[in-house]
Amino acid sequence: MADVLPLVEARLCSALGEPNARAAVTFLGTERIEVLRFQDTGPEGPVVRYATLGMSAQPMSDPTAMLADPVAGPRAELILSVRGGLAETDKVLRPLAVLAASPQVEGVVVAPGASLDVGEPLWPSAPFTSVLVAEPGGLVEDLELDEPLDPVRFLPLLPMTPNEAAWKRVHGAEALQERWLANGTDLRDPSRRPVPLD
Template identity: 45%
Template sequence: MSTAAWSTDAVAAHAAAAIGVDPQRASVTFLGAEPIDVLRFAGAGVSDGAASDGGGSRLVFVTAGASRHPMADPADLNPAPVRGPRAELVVRLTVTAPDEQLRNLHRSMAMLAATPMVEGLVLGADALVDLGTPLWDGAPFTAVLLDGDDLEPMPLPEPADPVVFLRAVPITANEAAWVRLRGAPALREAWTEADIDPADPRRVAATLGG
């Protein structure tokens, strides 16, 4: 597959077509890694697959750059250069003020998206990725729990695998510890029982039993 077959512009166009609005775009570069773009979508056309109660504005952030290369286990001494899983991350939030409490979220998303390149992580549903620092200024959330997202995979020319989109749900340090102990389904069950909306950036952490 030629480099022309993949670009951050292609990811942006795919996401914009699905979401229905044009994004704002920021690029983050890390030493020794290729740039990661973060796309910010806001507007009435944004949907996260959940019923809207009209109580806030929907914001969707999508990375573009993590899928440049297929993800591979670092223990694999001969990773396939073209075949293999490719992914981008999506954060969906419902906010009362579009920019409230979200400063530097784009940088955290770029850091999360760069983990396959920098740390050799293979991102997938139920994976926990912990930065250990607030995802945005003043946020109580320091990690994300990955799940499937409503954005359809973006096909690439064969033999490359399509780019899948994984929803990155912000979680607290205590919730991250719970995932390590009990697993992702247990945390999602706790959210459901407590009627917690994980897309609410002001939400409280789940109360987790022993």
């Protein structure tokens, strides 16, 4: 069976351009996770995108299953977009790799609407310790693989403040996203203030 990761990297590069940096993190008992850094200089200023590479090497399996299926199951990579030059966001590489390794380490299935918490600021002085997993398809299209493999989905991550994460647990992901939209929240601002939740 073909190695998935070269296909994933090719899809990322075709959508985001060539990466200008990459880092690899290996956790005990897991496959290596790389984080690729892409620079986008659009009309609204520079945007830096961080994409994981390695999470999709194995399918995610239901944590309640007796045996993990080595072939079938959802596959994904994570993408975080932030405005460049406003914070030390390159320090997000390790927290991102931790999140990408969580299906292997903790047996979780990462899907849209989920919250992922790293338990510490995503980068130095960041007001965020967790992210909301958003719907895929906007930035990088799903990568179809040969049967019987599931496609690789590229899941955007939206940083959440602790208050937003707590509010989301009560009201749901859709309600939080509607609140962000109604307030014109710039989710790429690495030092944005929490959205009003009254």
